[in-house]
Amino acid sequence: MLNYHIPTQLKSVEIEVKRSRFIAYAQHIQGIVDAKLFIQSLKDKYPDARHHCHAFIGGAPNNSNLYGFSDDGEPSGTAGMPIFTHLKHSGLGEVIIVIVRYFGGTKLGTGGLARAYGDAAKQILQKINTQEFIAMEEVYLTMSFALEAQVRKELRVIGGSVKEVSYGHKVHITAEKPIQNPLSLPYSVEVSPESTI
Numbered sequence: 001m002l003n004y005h006i007p008t009q010l011k012s013v014e015i016e017v018k019r020s021r022f023i024a025y026a027q028h029i030q031g032i033v034d035a036k037l038f039i040q041s042l043k044d045k046y047p048d049a050r051h052h053c054h055a056f057i058g059g060a061p062n063n064s065n066l067y068g069f070s071d072d073g074e075p076s077g078t079a080g081m082p083i084f085t086h087l088k089h090s091g092l093g094e095v096i097i098v099i100v101r102y103f104g105g106t107k108l109g110t111g112g113l114a115r116a117y118g119d120a121a122k123q124i125l126q127k128i129n130t131q132e133f134i135a136m137e138e139v140y141l142t143m144s145f146a147l148e149a150q151v152r153k154e155l156r157v158i159g160g161s162v163k164e165v166s167y168g169h170k171v172h173i174t175a176e177k178p179i180q181n182p183l184s185l186p187y188s189v190e191v192s193p194e195s196t197i
Helices: 031-045 080-090 109-127 145-157
Strands: 003-007 011-017 020-028 051-057 067-070 095-102 130-134 136-143 161-167 171-178 190-192
Touching (some): 003 020, 011 109, 020 031, 020 109, 031 051, 067 080, 080 095, 080 109, 136 145, 145 161, 145 171
Antiparallel strands (some): 003 130, 011 020, 020 095, 051 067, 051 095, 136 190, 161 171
16 A cells, blocks of 8 residues: 555543543554554653553554554453554554553453443544655656756656756756656656666
8 A cells, every 4th residue: 555644643532431541642653663662652651550552553554564552461352452453444554542541440341441442542543633645766867958847847747856966968866756656758768776866
């Protein structure tokens, strides 16, 4: 999946179930290391909380190598999986949800826990703002001076941009463009796999 939506900023929401507090956070992350750092930041912020359950998708929504979830001491399957299920069905990528739980004195049972974590995940997903992520790639182009304006225009049309230019006997452009949008260039423009700048 080349294009998908990602969170734009940190959001939080709190729900209460039988005096237990469930504080849900959603945040943009890139990869597993970012996810672990965010989880640790909430453990540091709420050191007295009983559980810090989470689920994340560290990249594109269809990249299962970057998935993760944890019950963090809750009964197996009652926290991480319900959070992950809502996250997976959201279609978002590069996102983590961490739910901090303070025990309220009344046991919820496995079904009650799964519902509470699922409800908190659902509510935070409804609250977050997103933007589209577009996968980009670098391209290296060599052309005559006469074609430079045409190439720059084509890059703008497909959503690309010029990153660097050098002038010698020819014009050498390092550009960035959406992976899914092909460049329509004159045959005399050379496209190379690495920079000549």
